[in-house]
Amino acid sequence: MLTAAMNERLTRVGPDTPGGELMRRYWIPIAPYSQLDENPVRKVRVLGEDLVLYKDKSGTLGLVGDRCLHRNVDLQFGIPDQCGLRCPYHGWLFNEGGKCVERPMEATPRGEIKQKLKAYPVQELGGLVFAYLGPQPAPALPRWDLFVWPNAIRQIGIMTINCNWLQCHENTGDPTHSAWAHGHMFQYVLEQQGRYEEAAARAEHTLHTRLKTGIGIKELYANETETGISKGVRYSQELGADSDYTREHSTVIFPFFTQTGKTGAPRSEYQIRVPIDDTHTYHICYQVYAAPPGVEAPQQDSVPWYEPPRHDENGKPILDYVLAQDALVWDAQGAITDRTAELLGRTDIPIVLLRRQLDQQIGRVEEGLDPINFYRESPDIIYGSGSAPDYSKPLLKHNFRKLYHRGFFNDDADRYGPALELVKDLHRKIEEFETAQQNALEKTESGSN
Template sequence: MFAQDVMDQLIRTGPQDPCGRLMRRYWQPVALSEEVDNKAPLPLTILGEDYVVFRNADGVPGLMARLCAHRGADLSYGVCEPEGLRCLYHGWKYDVTGQCVEQPPEPEGRGFADRIRLHAPPVVERAGLLFAYLGEGEPPEFPDYEFLRYGEENTFVTKVFHECNHLQANEGNLDQSHLGFLHVFYPEETHSHQELEKSAPGGSKNAVELINEDKAPEMEVEYTDYGFTEFTTRKAPEGRYLKIQSFLLPNVAVFPGAVQGIGGHQVHWHVPVDDENHWKFVLVFRRDEAVDKARLAKALVGVDELLPGYRMKRTRANHHLQNRPQMASALPTNGLGLGFEIHDAVICESGGAIQDRLQENLGYSDRSVIALRRSMLDAIKRIDAGEPAPGTVHRPEDNGFPEINVIAQVIAEGEDPRRIAAEVADRRRVEEAARG
């Protein structure tokens, strides 16, 4: 059990809170690219602070404080124009850097507009996502994670709003023991997950079969500068079913998910709206072939599960529409529909907006939960000591993360998972060097 004052360091994300300071030292996704156009600005709340995101006529995105510097009107009611965003109240206009460029009611030649600039964090667009650096000072290099390099055909992205604290959802990403219990489907739904229905690389059974036949995997964690890597193995007819996946500070999980083998992987990125709500950004990529977006959408978020604005129909108020009659049948189902992401959101919300950690009892199967908390607490201590945020890079030549590997395959009994991870990392370093 972790003491309440310790958990508060990881839960609270305001500007002066320990986790809030940590989150602001990293680039964070704030919106899907598809949400933001040059027709209407989009209001956002991230880490308890209000912003507006928009595009100018050239498609360049901008993110800035939501209230106009003149009389405090909400700029999400404004008008996107070629040079920026115009306030609906008195016509003040701001470019994508937050600089005021026009003040129609003011006399010309006074230079008043030149002295007005709204807070506008830097923005980078990658892999169908808009990222912002919300901290103070010079940002680190935008991380050259492999999963952010691929084009539209190779990448699927979406998001789901969660009515709960970021931590209780993030803790579930690498929690291996829940897979064989929470994610069970009615028979006609079992073939919707394109990759998981195939045999695991090196074996004769698929991942779902292997997980259901061994619900108590062996696991180890290895702490790294960027967070930690988790190694889990399950019994398989040919030896052991190995999964290697990682937590990336401060709020990202990379794991096989919808892509087995080493051909790509899945990413969950949990970004607080405030202490009781957050966005889960979901990304799946494949290196050498296009992803089937329609099938991924069905497998991950189900059919007709999300309302406009990426919010779930299932809420605590309607007991997440759990189908108890369906569960009473002899067939295995959780009564929560098809989507993996919906299952996760429901179960994380079920503990309340902020789960009472004083009531929990952690065991061997919770090693990744413990590792996540410890790695975050260590990162907070390091930035408070004046060190760079762990896992960030500050020189272009240092950017790239070949050591972050995600693997799912059947290996021979007794084979060393770390040797496999090291071999893959060495190949990746060679590829990185060739890529320049």
């Protein structure tokens, strides 16, 4: 349970708020780059600020205030020029720095004016456009591993969720929700649809693993790392688990990334919870399907994007895939959940640490210090999960994560992705490659005997 004051401190993201000042120390993903190929001028709202993102005819990106200085026309309807964005009303031209560089039909059309549009630096990395809304000089854009990992297919799923970013992100501090939100609720939904028997017969359906995560829980653990938090669940055979074992949960990368799956695996993902404002979240699933050494992934000219639906044609919630189940329970808590009314339990240990870390990093900014994951210079690659993949060991404990060609994709948002057929082909090649390797090993071993 938090005090009302602490809840405000952790959730509010507008200008001059403690949480908003922290967020403004980071490069924030605001759109798939491929959206600008479809429409080079787009309205963007991030951290409570209304802005316009554009790509001009020279390929330069700009992020500026959304209202023309002349007559307040909304610049989302602006016209890309060779070097900037023109207002559609009278053609005033603004560059990526927010400066008006031309005013047609004025007595001195190229005369300077002192006023500028609000403007922020933007960069592209891994098919995403990132913006920095904080004090200058801007830090380096961190090269997190999934954005730059070679020999891989990528796609980007985006979704707007009508609640505060933190209750979306707290999902990553809640390893045990999977047993119910993605296990028992999944089962209930499929039973209502008359599809449960079919799903239960599929060994690779995520339902089986999810239900199992709720059996035999001994304790949870959570530890701070250099980049965020590691956490997981310890199971006990005495309490009903198949054996005594520890199950690592997804990695938290501060301030609002979660990594599921190992870097370099046939399927891994960043889930990114970007605050649009205090009561809306821009949720990004950055999905990566990597090929191991010996298998070549197909080349992509650009990283495609998609928006997984949350409702069917009748307005009824779609709840037969994991991300939709998550989104339901996030915004079902309300626009900003009242954490003074919570009753936390032993399974909430990672959430407590996540909130404490957020408060501590807000405090660092208030003291004039840099928060974690603030890079003056970025290495060529940063491993949020700790280290580079070791291909001498299995990268996936749950083999269904590389069985998209066998139907695993049906259980999550990936099923709507435009790169799905490429991923199926890649997983098929990986299976053939691994089968050939295993056959060769067995043949060698039998020959030596």
